[in-house]
Amino acid sequence: MTAASLRAPAHLVDPRAKAYWTVRSLAGWLVIAAVQIIVWVAVKHPDAVHPILFAVTVAVALAHVSVMPQWRYRVHRWEATDTAVYTQSGWFNQERRIAPVARIQTVDTQRGPFEQVFGLANVTVTTASAAGPLKIHGLRRAAADALVEDLTVRTQAAGGDAT
C-alpha cells in the first residue's frame, strides 16, 4: 500500500532475441527498400526525389536496426509467480502487463519462421478480456515449453470461469 513503485520483472529474455529482432526488422526494411528501388527504376523521375527518399530510408533503417534490438532487449522482461504473470515489453513506448493466474484462459506458444531459425518461441497468455493478452517474445524454445506447462498446471488448479 505504501510502496509505490513496481519493480521490473525478474527474467530477461534470451540474448539471441537481439539477433532475431535485428533480422526481423532488417527484413521489413529490405521489403520497403526493394519497393522503392523498383519504383525508382520503373518511373524514371527526372528529379533527385528517388535518391533522396532512398537515402532517408537507409538512414532511418540503419538507426532503427542498430538501436531498437539493444533497447528492446533491455526492456523486455517477464516473470511468473504462483499468483500472477507479469511482463514488460516495448522500447520507445513501453508497457507492463499483469494478469492473475486465476484469470488465465489460454496459454500458447508460437514460432514464426525467423524465430525458428534462432531456436526461439513466444508465449501468449490470454484472459477473458480482448484487451489484455500478455506476450513474452524471444524465449528459448525449451524455456517457453516449460513456462506453458507450468502455467497450464497452475491455471487448472485455480479453476473458475475466469471472468
Place this chain on the structure above:
Amino acid sequence: MTVPAQALDAAVRQDGNWKRLSPRMLLVHPVIELGKALPAIVGAFLAGHGSGNDSSGSRWSLGIAGVVMAFAMLRWVTTRYRITPAQVQLRHGLVRRQTRAAPLDRVRTVDVTAHLLHRTLGLARVSIGIGTSDRKGRQALVLDGLGAERAAALRSELLHRPADAAQPKQPTQPVAPAEVELARLDPAWLRFAPFTLTGAVTGLALLGIGWRIVGEGHVNIGRLGPYRAVADRLEEWPLAVDILAVFVAVAVFVAVASTVGYVLSFTGFRLTRHDGGTLHVTRGLLTSRATSIERRRLRGVELSEPLLLRTAGGARCLAVATGLRVGRGAERGGEILLPPAPKAEAVKVGAAVLGTDAPLTVPLVAHPLAARRRRIARALAGAIVLGAAFDAAVLLAGWDSALLSVPGAFVSVAVALGYDRYCSLGHAFVRGYVVTRFGSVVRRRTAVAADGVIGWNLRSTFFQRRLGLTTLVATTAAGRQKYSVADLADADAVRFADMCVPGLLEPFLT
C-alpha cells in the same frame, strides 16, 4: 403470451434433432437482401437505359434480383439449430458448413429484436451473447427468425436457469417474475434528441446510397432538376452567405433526422429489474427490441456525455456487462440503459442499477499538471499538422490568401479541446468500483466493479516517461474490454492499481 419455460424445456430436450428456423423467414430474407442490393439493381437499370438499349437494363436488374432472392432463400434452407441440455447449436452454410455452439452456462445476454417485417409476420430474432475469448466465437450466436412466442420463451429459458448447477434447490421457475421499473421514457427528453448527432450518421448513409446509385447508374447529376436549382442559387449568392446557408441546412437536417432517430429507437423505452436481478430493456417504434442482462454479468455502468449533449445538460447511461461488447456486431446498442436524458436522470438510473450512487457522484481525483501539458501538446500537434496541410493546399491551389489564417482557428480550438480533455480526467475507487473519467468530444465516466478487473496494463510512451506519467489500463471481460486511467503520476498509478485489486501487484512492489 409466454409459453411456460418448463414446457418448452421438456419439448426441446426430448427432441434433440436439428430444427429449422420459422418458415416465414422465407418471406423476410429475400425482401431484406433485395433492400441491401437495391443500389446495384437500380444502378443496373439506369445503366441499361443510359446505354440506349431499353430492355437490357430491366433484364440485368431482374437477373440480379433473382440471384439475390435465390441466395436469400437458400440461407433459410441451410440453417438449422438445436438446443441440447448443455448447448445451443447453430449450423449453417452450404459450401462451407459451419456449426457454432454456445454452452448454456456461458450465456450472458439474450437480445430479442423484431424489425418491422419481422413484427408483421410475428417473428423475432434472438441473439445470444457468450463472452468467450475464442476469437471466432466472439460474436453472438444469432437465431434469425423464430416465432415471437418461441423467442420470448427461449429468452426466459436461457436466462432464468438456476445460477449454479450445483444448487438444484431452486428449479427453473415458470417465469412470471415481479419486476421493478427503473426508468421509462419521458416525452420531455425528446428535447435532447437534436443534440445526439445520430442524424449525421443517417445523413452520411443516405449520401452514400445516393452516391452509389449515381456511380453505378452513370447518372449525370448536373442534369437533375432540384440539384441544378440549388446549385444555381448558390452560385448567385456571395461565398459567406453560401457557407451560412449550407451550414444551416445541414444543421436543420441533422437535428430533424436525429429527432426522428430518437423517436424510432426509444419509443416505449422501459428499463425494469426482475426478481433474479436481471435487467430488461425494451424499446423501439418500428423495430422492437428487448435486451436482457443477467445480474452476474453486469460489471458496472458508464455515463456518456457527447460534447453537444453535455452542453445541453444531458447524458446517456450504458451497461458494462460481459458478453455485451460495446458497438460490436449484432448486439450493437444492446448496452443502452437510458437514452439521452437529463444528466440527473442518468445518474439516478445508474445508481439504481449499481445499488449505490457514490461511483457516479463522488468527486474525482484530478490528475497531475503534467497531464494537462500533455493533453494540450497532443491536441496542438494534431492542429499544427492539419493547419500546415491546409495552408499548403491553399498555396498550391492558389486560393484567396485570407484563408491562410484559418489554421489559427484550428490552434485555438485545439488548446480549448486539450484543456477540456484534461479537465475530464479523473479517477476514484469507491464501494468496490473503479471509477475513471476521460474524453472531451465524448466524455465518459465509467464505474467498473473491481472484481471484474482481470488485469492491469501500465503504458508509458517515451514522452510520458519524460513527464513521469503512466496510463493505467484496467482490462475486463465486460463492455469495452479495457478502461483507461490516463496520465497518472507513476507512483499514483501503482498505488491506485494496488488499492483497487489488493494482492495482485504485491509480489512485484519494491
